[in-house]
């Protein structure tokens with residue numbers, strides 16, 4: 001679920017001047033960031049930069065620190081050392097409210113509040129962008145409806161979220177993140193639970209929003225073929241370090257399958273479109 005700030009039950013104000021406007025594209029910089037949980041080192045001097053309006057996919061084995069890196073990038077976690085900044089502003093010195101105006105984070109699945117409707121949940125994305133009293137303003141409903149429409153969940157606006165399927169809920173969570181209307185979008189496995197059609201739709205939507213609104217996107221994806229097809233650049237994590245990064249053509253190789261994913265396999269090309277396609281054979285025996 002998107003990080004939320006403000007009181008969802010507070011009143012609506014009516015100043016047209018407060019209508020939300022999309023901000024300019026922003027750069028996300030992770031500079032030599034180290035982080036661990038008690039007794040477990042996760043990231044060791046990791047650096048990565050997502051340029052304004054760029055779409056980067058973060059890949060790697062389960063537990064390698066992808067979600068942790070996204071949470072650091074969103075300012076939810078603080079680095080032990082190093083710095084995360086959005087357009088030069090240090091996220092460690094940015095209030096949660098201000099951070100939520102710059103960066104929206106779609107978490108891995110979070111439980112739905114019983115009875116909360118789709119519209120109520122998606123509208124909560126607007127409170128992150130609000131003033132000190134967390135009040136809704138004119139234009140917020142428009143952004144909420146636009147976010148629901150973009151993701152194709154507007155027909156379910158009055159349905160309770162806890163009565164939706166896993167894939168339907170995942171799309172609602174994406175609408176919630178979009179409703180924050182931030183220049184930077186961090187998506188943690190946004191295609192989880194989605195059927196093939198909706199996986200493609202979500203990734204196409206993110207690509208379109210990047211083009212139209214110059215969103216800066218950092219997305220965790222487990223499906224290397226989809227990552228290679230949709231992202232401009234891939235960053236692969238292993239053992240707390242960036243093991244590989246670059247355009248899909250140069251990163252998605254048998255060496256990446258071996259070194260980062262511990263599998264033997266081949267990489268071919270889509271015969272018509274030319275993008276890399278993985279043919280995994282077997283897991284390698286762990287050392």
Ligand SMILES: Nc1ncnc2c1ncn2[C@@H]1O[C@H](COP(=O)(O)OP(=O)(O)OP(=O)(O)O)[C@@H](O)[C@H]1O
Pocket residue numbers: 037038040042060061062063064065066067068069
């Ligand atoms: N709150 C926590 N407390 C302690 N350890 C944690 C916590 N959250 C994550 N970890 C550990 O930190 C490591 C990195 O976790 P993280 O969720 O960032 O991995 P990930 O790459 O996103 O994994 P996955 O692909 O399975 O989602 C894992 O070993 C995990 O067990």
